[in-house]
Amino acid sequence: MTAIIAAVLAVLVSLATAAAAVTTYNHPGAFECADILVAQPDGTFGCTESLAPEALFYLAVCAALSVLLLVGALLLFLRTTAGRVLVMVATALSALAAVGFTVADSMSIGLIHGRLFDLIPGVVSIVALGLAAAPPTGHWIRAARPRPGYHPH
Numbered sequence: 739m740t741a742i743i744a745a746v747l748a749v750l751v752s753l754a755t756a757a758a759a760v761t762t763y764n765h766p767g768a769f770e771c772a773d774i775l776v777a778q779p780d781g782t783f784g785c786t787e788s789l790a791p792e793a794l795f796y797l798a799v800c801a802a803l804s805v806l807l808l809v810g811a812l813l814l815f816l817r818t819t820a821g822r823v824l825v826m827v828a829t830a831l832s833a834l835a836a837v838g839f840t841v842a843d844s845m846s847i848g849l850i851h852g853r854l855f856d857l858i859p860g861v862v863s864i865v866a867l868g869l870a871a872a873p874p875t876g877h878w879i880r881a882a883r884p885r886p887g888y889h890p891h
Contacts, residue, residue, distance in 0.1 A: 752807035759800035836860025
């Protein structure tokens with residue numbers, strides 16, 4: 739049961755992380771002026787906008803964590819040790835990223851998200867990490883392996 743809950747929580751954190759990346763990309767504060775003036779269709783000049791480096795870094799981290807969490811959850815549902823390890827590593831990284839982005843966000847103008855939004859996936863990640871690392875998760879995975887010398891007829 740602990741493994742299934744850990745995998746479900748990993749999927750939820752993966753979806754929340756992907757949603758955070760999408761909302762960051764859609765946030766007007768994620769873009770900055772690239773200092774290149776271009777002619778606008780109405781005859782005026784304006785600067786072209788590009789994704790801010792901080793927002794680009796946040797998007798890359800969110801995308802990587804989201805994929806790792808989703809793959810780890812899928813492998814854990816398939817009762818593999820690799821899935822357990824991947825969920826443990828990805829949830830630990832997700833918790834660290836949540837704390838890091840929350841601290842960085844509190845020191846900035848709040849470009850990316852509010853503090854609470856960053857901490858919720860971090861807390862859920864810690865719970866998923868604990869469940870994935872729990873001994874019953876390992877027992878559940880080992881129970882799916884065929885036993886040597888046992889041939890059911």
